[in-house]
Amino acid sequence: MARHLVIQPAFLGDAVLALPLIGRLKTLFPSAEVHALVRTDVAPLLEGHPWISRLWTWDKTWRGWLTLLHQLRPHHWEGVWVVQRFFRSGLLGRLLPASLYVTYDKNPLSWLYTRRAPHRIGDGTHEVDRVLALAAAAGLTPERPPLPWLFPPETARQKVARWIERQPYLILAPTSRWPTKEAPFRLWEAFLHNVPPSYTIYLTGLPSDRPRLEPLARAHPAAHNLGGALTLPELAALVQSATRVYTVDSALTHIASALGRPTTTVFCSTVPAFGFGPLAPHSTLVETPRPLSCRPCGLHGKTACPLGHFACGHSLPLQDLIAPLLTEAPPPAAHTAADPPPPT
Incomplete structure (x- = not known):
């Protein structure tokens, strides 16, 4: 074979x-x-x-x-x-x-x-x-397979079923291993204050992120801190039925893309031109409107702004985060692992 x-x-x-x-x-x-x-x-x-x-x-x-x-x-x-x-x-x-x-x-x-x-x-x-x-x-036609590209197992969906049931819900993953990829948390707090209370919010991240997510969990009446609480398959299963995913230039953007879920990705020190933006329908980008000569400051993020001002993060427009929720269409039914579509 x-x-x-x-x-x-x-x-x-x-x-x-x-x-x-x-x-x-x-x-x-x-x-x-x-x-x-x-x-x-x-x-x-x-x-x-x-x-x-x-x-x-x-x-x-x-x-x-x-x-x-x-x-x-x-x-x-x-x-x-x-x-x-x-x-x-x-x-x-x-x-x-x-x-x-x-x-x-x-x-x-x-x-x-x-x-x-x-x-x-x-x-x-x-x-x-x-x-x-x-x-x-290699002489092959380079066509993208139709979405989705990930199929969380049913066992993972069962593990997060109690959270999936709380529709509609948003996933917010504001952390990164590179600090200059993170939007200031005060921006996320302002965003959460503007999210209608009809939405459930799930904050996700690594176990080490959990203490940092606590202030955000207090910024919305229906926010839940799931930092470190999910395995990768469980996270994918939760993303699979999300109304929208909010994140930074990180792996969750690509997991959401692979599942076909609308995503809003925030870019600070990196830029969408590098080729790592969201691909799912109805996805949006948020970045500074200012023409900063220092941006991007590298292909990857950095531990701190090299110039000390972090203008690419502090000038992010709050209204661009909120805008998708004002025109949000009901998401299409998610595929399950039991019946994945063929990659044709």
Whole structure:
């Protein structure tokens, strides 16, 4: 049986944005197995995914790398698709026996690969289309599969059923591992004061975020602090039925996109032109209206504003956060894991 291997061991959002390539391969080669290699901490979100025949995990250590090499080499791969620009992923992919090797031109080992796709950031190309450019480099049509791309298991939906029942609800995830990606919390407090009380609000984040979310939970009569309370599948199940997701330039934007849920993403020190904005219908962007010469200050966020003023965060317009709620249409029915649509 033909097998393809998609290697994307970056962070959670990056793995989610590689799903369209997996779906495309499954569509074009329905009888083939499509395997995926992801970070160990990302795997729970993708376990049981109907497009993925087998999930391989990497803890990002060299010991783990060698273990994977010994596990993967006995297979012959029809195609090895390295969705990264980094040496270790490129080396792992090229050492596997395969008929086709595909990666980005910026991978330091791309010269050893059969096909190479251009990797450009900053010109407005979305990351999903950068990923699908790998398919185009191999002579395949780079079409996005229809949404959704994620299918939370029914067990996860059952775990969060008591929260899903409180319709309509919004999810607010205001934190990031990069502080300059976070909007000032006073903006979120002002936003929550303006959300009609008919909405339930679920605040989500890591366990370490929970104390920071407490003041926001007090800013709305129907807000609940779920920081650290959800597994990745449970978070996806909650997102699947949300009226709208509010977040920053982070993985939750991409999880919501993959589930087809309307999203409002706030950009502070980074910009949508990098290609990491929301993709679901009725999604919106919020960013400063000021033409700041210092923005963006880097591809990723920073621990603090390099100039000390954080104008990109302090000048965010509150009305742009509120606007979607004034014209919100009822969300379409969410798909369940029991009946996922095909990736065609």
